[in-house]
Structure formats: C-alpha cells, structure tokens
Amino acid sequence: MSLPDSPSPHTPDAADSPVSRREQIYLVAGRLFSERGYHATSMRDLAAELGIQGGSLYAHISGKEQLLIEIVNRAAAQFDAALFSLRDEALGPQDKLREAMTRHLTVIAENMDSATVFFHEWKHLSAEPLAAVIAWRDGIEAFYRELVREGVQEGVYRADLNVKMAANLVLSSVNWAYTWYRPGGPMSPQDVAVSFERMLLGGLERPEGEA
Amino acid sequence: MSLPDSPSPHTPDAADSPVSRREQIYLVAGRLFSERGYHATSMRDLAAELGIQGGSLYAHISGKEQLLIEIVNRAAAQFDAALFSLRDEALGPQDKLREAMTRHLTVIAENMDSATVFFHEWKHLSAEPLAAVIAWRDGIEAFYRELVREGVQEGVYRADLNVKMAANLVLSSVNWAYTWYRPGGPMSPQDVAVSFERMLLGGLERPEGEA
DNA sequence: CCTACCGATCGGTAGG
DNA sequence: CCTACCGATCGGTAGG
Structure with missing residues (x-):
C-alpha cells in the first residue's frame, strides 16, 4: 500500500475521491445558500452539514466567495x-419562444438551489464576478428581445408590440418560477412553458366571435 | 426651559422629533437592506449612515429584526x-385586472427599497412574522385568482384557462418588476401596467385576418 | 446620544 | 481532515 501521503490519516471511507468531495461541498453550499442566504450561512454550518470541521473545508476550496x-x-x-x-x-418564432421558455424553466426546475442562489445572491459578489453576471443578464435580455423581434418582423406577432416590454414580460414569467415552482409537483417545466406560452401568445381574452 | 431630560445632552439640532428619527432609521435601513441584504448590513453600517454610534440606535429601536x-x-x-x-x-374583469396591476406596480415603484427587502429578505424572519408573510402571499394569490375566475365566469376570458397558472403569470409580471423597474425612467407604473395588460389580455400574436 | 464593554461568532490559517 | 488558534466584527447592553 504505497499511496501518496496526500489523503491523510483521517480519510473516512476512502470511497470519495477529492473531486467528488469538492462537488459535494458545492452541492451542499448551493442548498444552504438557497435556504438561508449567502451571508447567513457560515462556513461552520456548511462543514457541519458535511460532517467535518470548519477549517477542513479549506483543504478543498479557497474561500467562501469562491463557492x-x-x-x-x-x-x-x-x-x-x-x-x-x-x-x-430552424423554428418559427412561436416554436422558438416556446422552446426557449421550456429550456429556461427546465434549467431552473432541475437546479432549484443554484437558480435560487443565482437570482438571490449575485448582488453579494465582488466587482469582477458581479460585472460578469450583469453582462450575462444583458445577454439573456437581448436574446429574448431578438426572439420577439423575429416574430414581429415575420408578421406573426402584433406590429405595435413594444419589443423590450414583451421580452420583459416573457422573462418575468420564467424567472419568477424559482419562487414558486416545485419539482415533483403535478406540472413539468414543459407543462408550465406550454401553459404560459399559450396565454402569452393567444392572450387571456376570449377571441371575438367565439362561443 | 423645563424639558424632560429624555432627549439628552448630545441632541444635534433639536429639529428632529424622536418619531421622525425613528422613521429615518427605518428609511435608511430599508435602503441598506435592499442594497446589501439584511445579513450583510451591520447595525454599525446603519448607524454610520445616520452619523451616530452603533449603540445609539437602541435608544430608538429594539433590535435588528424589528427593523x-x-x-x-x-x-x-x-x-x-x-x-x-x-x-x-364596480369594474369589469379586464378593467379590474388592469387597475390591480397598476396599483401593484405603483406600490413597488414608489417603494423600491422596501419592495426589494420585502421580496428578498422575508425568508430571514423568525417563525411568527415569517408565517404572517406566507399568509399574506397566499392572500394575494387568492385575490388574483379571483380576478381571473371572475373574467372566466363572465365569459370575457377563455373558458379553458388554467386559473391558477393565469394568476401566476400576472403575479410574475408585476412582482418581477422590483428587479428591473427604475422610477424616473421613461415609463410610469401605469404605462407598464397598460403595456403588460394589453399583451396579457390580447396576446402577442397578431389576430387572424388582420393586416 | 456617547463611551466602553460583553460574549459569541465570523472567515481563515498554521502545523500536523 | 483535525486541533488550536488568529484578528475582526457582530448584535446588544450598562451607565451616564
């Protein structure tokens, strides 16, 4: 047994590789940050959840903000x-919008913890990563505006649409989902996307002249 | 000059009554909590912003959570x-919905700080006030579902609407506003409400048979 | 409203 | 991965 002396004496089961331990830390941190918030979660809280001492975290990660x-x-x-x-x-504007909403909602639904942290805690990042998040947000807004503009130009959306506000409305509907969606409930992300998309495209009002 | 000895020697200008000082604390706390988050704002940060010492706050308020x-x-x-x-x-369903959205957005727009704290920091309340917020949220959801149901029953909304999801969509659009709306910008809360409400009721799609 | 202080807890490190 | 520790800062209080 000539293992290098890195894993050290107190390694518990020798089953977890360092990599998966690191991932485990990120996973638990995501959950705690989402439940309690970044600043209300201490490194000792995080360590306790993993069954180790606070200082031991720093063998795997460089600091709290890195998490x-x-x-x-x-x-x-x-x-x-x-x-x-x-x-x-190659999709029509409506199909593309529906698909975008489905994927957007699916990312949130499959990563409720990180999504919650993402929408809730990004303000606490320091200057550089903060700027990156803001740039990201601008890019996503531009993406949705592009989808709306396409639909207007191809004549399938109303010509008098305020493109910015329409994109805003779509983004509101998918982003707000992190506050109410519960995976495992009766609706899949796709169900939500289809429902939202029908209401957004067709409107809530009954069309003129229908029973 | 026989004032009671409460205001104490160091009162600065004798212009602020105790009440307005208290309100001033709430106002600044709202701003700081909204900018930095509840847990990332220290009582000393708050005091410094008011030009006093940390301990002096407790002459006016009972504690951080009270804020x-x-x-x-x-x-x-x-x-x-x-x-x-x-x-x-006595309004029709659509007018009522538009008016609700306008008022909802106006409350947010006129109180961006408290609205941000409200949506962002309520999770950090202790059990009792936390339960109150959750009950409040349920009440608001019920209110919007009621508005939608009215419209369906009166036959002005599509009969096959999923009432819960429709209310959800409306709430998403107004609640998410705290993340992007900027008072003093080109659009009033009413403008936003009218724009959202047109898109929500009439849909983004161009009606069949229109130019 | 201030000075001076309390115990508790924070993120992080040294050395093994 | 642990023990033991660091300086800094936290919310809050006593006494004036």
Whole structure:
C-alpha cells in the first residue's frame, strides 16, 4: 500500500475521491445558500452539514466567495448552453419562444438551489464576478428581445408590440418560477412553458366571435 | 426651559422629533437592506449612515429584526390597502385586472427599497412574522385568482384557462418588476401596467385576418 | 446620544 | 481532515 501521503490519516471511507468531495461541498453550499442566504450561512454550518470541521473545508476550496462565484457561474453557463444553441435552429418564432421558455424553466426546475442562489445572491459578489453576471443578464435580455423581434418582423406577432416590454414580460414569467415552482409537483417545466406560452401568445381574452 | 431630560445632552439640532428619527432609521435601513441584504448590513453600517454610534440606535429601536419586521409588514400593508379595496369596485374583469396591476406596480415603484427587502429578505424572519408573510402571499394569490375566475365566469376570458397558472403569470409580471423597474425612467407604473395588460389580455400574436 | 464593554461568532490559517 | 488558534466584527447592553 504505497499511496501518496496526500489523503491523510483521517480519510473516512476512502470511497470519495477529492473531486467528488469538492462537488459535494458545492452541492451542499448551493442548498444552504438557497435556504438561508449567502451571508447567513457560515462556513461552520456548511462543514457541519458535511460532517467535518470548519477549517477542513479549506483543504478543498479557497474561500467562501469562491463557492458563490462557482455556483453562480455554473448556473449562468447552464442557461447559456440551453438557450443560445436555439439561435441557429430552424423554428418559427412561436416554436422558438416556446422552446426557449421550456429550456429556461427546465434549467431552473432541475437546479432549484443554484437558480435560487443565482437570482438571490449575485448582488453579494465582488466587482469582477458581479460585472460578469450583469453582462450575462444583458445577454439573456437581448436574446429574448431578438426572439420577439423575429416574430414581429415575420408578421406573426402584433406590429405595435413594444419589443423590450414583451421580452420583459416573457422573462418575468420564467424567472419568477424559482419562487414558486416545485419539482415533483403535478406540472413539468414543459407543462408550465406550454401553459404560459399559450396565454402569452393567444392572450387571456376570449377571441371575438367565439362561443 | 423645563424639558424632560429624555432627549439628552448630545441632541444635534433639536429639529428632529424622536418619531421622525425613528422613521429615518427605518428609511435608511430599508435602503441598506435592499442594497446589501439584511445579513450583510451591520447595525454599525446603519448607524454610520445616520452619523451616530452603533449603540445609539437602541435608544430608538429594539433590535435588528424589528427593523426587518417593520419594513416587511409595512410593505404588505401597502399592497393590501392598494389591492383589496378593489374587490368592491364596480369594474369589469379586464378593467379590474388592469387597475390591480397598476396599483401593484405603483406600490413597488414608489417603494423600491422596501419592495426589494420585502421580496428578498422575508425568508430571514423568525417563525411568527415569517408565517404572517406566507399568509399574506397566499392572500394575494387568492385575490388574483379571483380576478381571473371572475373574467372566466363572465365569459370575457377563455373558458379553458388554467386559473391558477393565469394568476401566476400576472403575479410574475408585476412582482418581477422590483428587479428591473427604475422610477424616473421613461415609463410610469401605469404605462407598464397598460403595456403588460394589453399583451396579457390580447396576446402577442397578431389576430387572424388582420393586416 | 456617547463611551466602553460583553460574549459569541465570523472567515481563515498554521502545523500536523 | 483535525486541533488550536488568529484578528475582526457582530448584535446588544450598562451607565451616564
């Protein structure tokens, strides 16, 4: 047994690799940050949840803010991966919007913790990562405005639409989901997207001349 | 000059009554909590902003959580006052919905700080005030569902509407405003409400058979 | 409203 | 991964 002396004496089961331990820390941090908030979660809270001492965390991570940065950046990356690939797909404006909303909601639904941290705690980042998040947000808004503009130009949306406000409305509907959506409930993210999209595109009002 | 010895020697200008000082504390606390978050704002930060020492705050207020409770409760009371009076007004469903959205957005727009604290920091309340906020939220949701149900029953909204999801969509659009609305910008809360309400009721799609 | 102070807890480090 | 510790800061109080 000539293991290098890195894992040290007190390693518990020798089952967890350092990598997965690191991931485990991010996972639990995401949950705690989402439940209690970033500043109300102490490194000792986090360590206790993992069954280790506070100082031991620093063998795996460099500091508390690194946790927040990583969680926020990963969430942003997931939105990007889900949404931006849509740009080149050959879909009509409505299908594209519905698909964007479905993917947007799915990212939130499958990552409720990180999504909550993302929307709630990004303000606590320091200057550089903060600027990155703001740039990300601007990019997403531009993406949705583009989807709306396409629909207007192709004549399928009302010509007098305020593109910015329409994109705003769509974004409101999907972003706010992190406050109420519960995975495992009766509706899948797709169900929510279809429901929202029908109401947004067709309107709540009964069309003239229908029974 | 036989004033009671309460205001103490160091009173600065003798212009501020104890009441307005208290209000001033709530006002600044609202701003700081909204900018930095509840837990990232220290009582010393707050005191410094007011030009006094940390301990001096406790001559006016009982504790940090009282500040949060008060800010949150006042915000809830403003929403209640603005919205629930609408129940008895003789308006058609669409007018009622538009008016509700306008008032809802106006409360947010005129109290951006408290609204932000309200939506962002309520989770940090202790059990009793927390339960009150949750009850409040349920009441507001019920209110909007009622507005939607009225419209369906009177036949002005689509008969196949999912009432819960429709109310959800409306609430998303107005609540999310605290993240993007900027008072003093080009749009009044009323402008936003009218814009959102047109899109929500009439839909984004161009009606069949229109130019 | 201030000075001076309290115990508790914070993020993080040294050395093993 | 632990023990033991660091300086800093927290919310809050006593006494004036």
